[in-house]
């Protein structure tokens with residue numbers, strides 16, 4: 067049996083038959099769409115305005131799934147260089163246009179698509195260099211997960227890259243970033259941003275690091291999808307490459323959820339090393355027919371990835387799980403499977419999925435210290451999900467601590483995300499309603515939210531709740547300092 071169908075997210079039909087980068091690059095290729103001849107002094111990239119024939123085609127390609135928000139920028143500006151970004155920012159400022167920044171368009175709420183103004187796309191800027199001596203990756207924003215992973219690995223290094231190969235590195239890290247082997251990075255990739263180049267609203271390039279513009283450095287480390295500037299380069303700390311990766315998977319009937327979460331809690335709190343990535347996932351059993359009654363079809367999938375320095379070490383890291391009793395409760399289990407990093411992408415986040423499964427998509431979440439209670443309370447609602455692609459994912463053992471030099475401030479042990487995923491537009495309302503009803507069930511256990519996967523459309527305050535009150539107030543002060551006229555769009559649904 068393949069556990070491909072358990073992966074956290076599934077990728078668009080059209081991407082399935084292409085390589086990830088090839089697919090994205092095809093959509094961006096300057097030759098693929100006629101550039102509109104609109105003067106932005108010094109700008110060399112391509113420009114498409116609302117009145118252009120290919121506007122809607124390009125707008126739809128700005129979002130990675132099919133439920134593209136009905137929001138329409140006046141102009142979409144595709145930068146190829148840092149100089150293009152500076153030219154575009156100055157032009158927008160001089161012409162009273164608001165800017166939304168777009169990278170690889172994976173943000174589920176589509177925060178880069180706004181009504182009016184300029185969408186500034188930096189996703190084609192995707193060069194990467196590895197500074198082996200200082201263990202740094204120097205990345206342009208559009209570098210994809212798989213690109214960073216491969217470049218770092220070629221020097222015996224690694225980064226907690228996104229679990230899906232196509233996700234772009236700037237949106238991921240700026241919003242937080244739960245990547246592969248998160249335990250080696252205090253839970254979130256934003257804490258590995260060593261420095262950034264940022265174009266601010268005045269068109270100036272500012273370097274942000276602990277020593278230069280430390281307030282901008284603080285803001286870029288977690289500011290996410292409402293940041294008041296354009297990041298054109300990131301310096302990312304790299305870590306030793308784990309030499310042996312192994313994974314174990316358990317499929318457990320959903321009526322044994324409480325026993326499963328009790329064991330999971332104990333493992334995470336008492337036995338598991340930080341090099342083990344541990345997930346509980348409520349999902350539809352992929353090996354039975356889709357029309358099987360919900361009470362028989364829903365399962366809890368437990369998966370653990372160990373990132374050790376030798377096979378022996380990696381298997382030892384998984385031993386507490388093998389001995390935990392999860393195996394005895396399982397209807398199916400796979401233990402101690404060896405993987406390369408690419409192998410993990412292929413098995414858990416492969417592009418080779420049934421066509422259209424990822425057609426329409428919405429996500430909402432809580433950060434919590436009580437994952438067992440959240441999953442218990444969500445279970446009945448999960449059974450009634452209108453689509454069998456829906457799932458609930460608990461990423462455990464994040465143990466996120468406060469950092470004085472980062473605005474990321476949802477401090478909790480666990481991320482719980484509810485994913486509504488469905489195929490057809492006619493089912494939009496039912497699926498959105500299902501997701502909206504997850505909120506009051508999980509919110510009593512909330513210690514914060516994760517900005518990269520939040521759904522603010524049924525409650526705008528959900529985006530604010532991604533930050534502590536202090537962090538939000540400081541972000542607002544810095545926005546006033548660096549973007550006094552509000553050139554950059556605020557977080558979605560904020561004024």
Ligand SMILES: Cc1cc2nc3c(=O)[nH]c(=O)nc-3n(C[C@H](O)[C@H](O)[C@H](O)COP(=O)(O)OP(=O)(O)OC[C@H]3O[C@@H](n4cnc5c(N)ncnc54)[C@H](O)[C@@H]3O)c2cc1C
Pocket residue numbers: 075076130166167168169170171172173174176177178179188207227228229230233234235236237238239240241242243244245290291292293295296297298518519
């Ligand atoms: C298939 C899939 C897999 C995913 N896997 C993971 C995962 O494993 N772990 C995880 O934590 N998250 C994951 N995510 C969520 C992902 O981290 C967020 O969706 C993230 O926002 C995507 O980044 P992006 O560069 O595509 O952003 P976009 O959608 O292009 O942009 C989102 C917003 O980020 C801001 N932004 C992005 N780049 C810049 C920049 N250079 N300068 C200024 N602002 C910028 C802008 O405000 C923009 O509106 C996944 C999402 C998908 C769809």
